[in-house]
Amino acid sequence: xxxxxxxxxxxxxxxxxxxxxxxxxxxxxxxxxxxxxxxxxxxxxxxxxxxxxxxxxxxxxxxxxxxxxxxxxxxxxxxxxxxxxxxxxxxxxxxxxxxxxxxxxxxxxxxxxxxxxxxxxxxxxxxxxxxxxxxxxxxxxx
Numbered sequence: 001x002x003x004x005x006x007x008x009x010x011x012x013x014x015x016x017x018x019x020x021x022x023x024x025x026x027x028x029x030x031x032x033x034x035x036x037x038x039x040x041x042x043x044x045x046x047x048x049x050x051x052x053x054x055x056x057x058x059x060x061x062x063x064x065x066x067x068x069x070x071x072x073x074x075x076x077x078x079x080x081x082x083x084x085x086x087x088x089x090x091x092x093x094x095x096x097x098x099x100x101x102x103x104x105x106x107x108x109x110x111x112x113x114x115x116x117x118x119x120x121x122x123x124x125x126x127x128x129x130x131x132x133x134x135x136x137x138x139x140x141x142x
Contacts, residue, residue, distance in 0.1 A: 057134045073122040082136040091126030
């Protein structure tokens with residue numbers, strides 16, 4: 001089960017960078033607002049959902065997306081090719097890096113520099129908002 005959750009986490013990271021055309025931002029000069037009731041979540045796997053709010057992580061420019069992850073998910077160690085900034089909106093996640101674990105509860109913020117090995121361990125069902133400037137890729141570390 002733990003290995004399955006780890007693979008789900010790696011899939012989550014890879015799939016979170018795939019963008020649907022319907023979710024792309026209009027232009028840099030248009031205002032985009034989405035109410036919570038109107039958010040169209042995409043199921044990445046059972047229990048894992050994502051919504052792209054702005055931009056495209058696979059192309060140049062800013063992007064914002066949210067992830068919902070179940071308790072017990074282990075994303076495994078990985079790196080990103082660009083800096084990412086995340087806010088925990090609900091739940092709790094342990095970010096592990098530099099041999100230390102840091103628990104981040106709702107309201108917490110983490111900034112992950114490009115190419116910095118880290119992993120996320122979801123302690124409680126979590127919703128997280130991720131922001132960055134693309135293009136960005138995720139590389140698992142075995």
